[in-house]
Amino acid sequence: MMILVKLILAHILGDFLLQPNSWVKAKEEKKGLAWQLYAHASIHGLLSLLLLFDISSWKLIASIAFSHLIIDYIKLKFQKESSKITWFITDQILHLIVIVFLGLYWQNSEKQLFDFLLSDTFIILATAILFLTQPVSIILGVLIKPWSDAISNEKEQSLKNAGKYIGILERLLVFLFICTNHFEAVGFLLATKSVFRFGDLKESKERKLTEYILIGTLLSFGIALLVGLLTQYALKL
Structure with a gap:
């Protein structure tokens, strides 16, 4: 090693x-x-x-x-x-x-490495992690499209694809916390994101934007939690 x-x-x-x-x-x-x-x-x-x-x-x-x-x-x-x-x-x-x-x-x-790459544990973890990246981003985009269209504002500027990568990172972190049995860290992550978002919500003064952010965040966290719990269950079988 x-x-x-x-x-x-x-x-x-x-x-x-x-x-x-x-x-x-x-x-x-x-x-x-x-x-x-x-x-x-x-x-x-x-x-x-x-x-x-x-x-x-x-x-x-x-x-x-x-x-x-x-x-x-x-x-x-x-x-x-x-x-x-x-x-x-x-x-x-x-x-x-x-x-x-x-x-x-x-x-x-090298035999140990190949044995791990072909093991059920690696396949389960790889499937879960890959699903939480681009596939979930696409799924969320489809699910919340009606609301994203409703609050679209050409004057609002943001970094290109920033929201997508933030969502991927937060889902992977939630997945890591669940798989390592640190459920309290999930709450800390959600609270941290809420603090950063508070300024946007306060300045917008729009109920639509507040509801849109809440829907997207809860869906993203919910999917990550579910995938994490299912992964834990699958690894114990």
């Missing part, structure tokens, strides 16, 4: 603490022709070597450095200005997946 932790630490150091902004800009401008890209991948290999402190692990270290180079090159080649956030998240996920697989494989624990 410590091999995996050290590889993750090397990734954090190499990607976030030891990569100057000038290197990031140079890579985005020159892409595969930027020497900074290859220096960056080499630094990841060097950090892995220093933290593992085992020259016999050179195959693992070389695999980490080479995979980092390939993933970063793919990101630089296909990302656009409008898709930087998406590619940043994808890039980090791919790096972590490679690190986990290589780390566990090096420790001869």
Whole structure:
């Protein structure tokens, strides 16, 4: 397990603490022709070597450095200005997946990983978590559409898709609290959101907006609670 932790630490150091902004800009401008890209991948290999402190692990270290180079090159080649956030998240996920697989494989624990990925527990959790993201957002959008149309106001400005991502995050948090038996945290989360929303409700002075927010919030929390409880029940079967 410590091999995996050290590889993750090397990734954090190499990607976030030891990569100057000038290197990031140079890579985005020159892409595969930027020497900074290859220096960056080499630094990841060097950090892995220093933290593992085992020259016999050179195959693992070389695999980490080479995979980092390939993933970063793919990101630089296909990302656009409008898709930087998406590619940043994808890039980090791919790096972590490679690190986990290589780390566990090096420790001869790959069978344990595949056993978990094929287990009922993983499938149940993955199904619940995926359902609480985009699918529930679409369902809520359909359910409250009559009310959202009724309160639509062209003068009201908000961040693009902010409401959708806030809803996804709060549902995942509710799901986490339910699965870890911290029901009191659900109440705290609901109270916190109410405090942030209080200013909007006070300034709007509109009963429609108040009712719309309450309906959306309670539906979102209710679905997350139900999914969390059903997941708990399924895991006990």
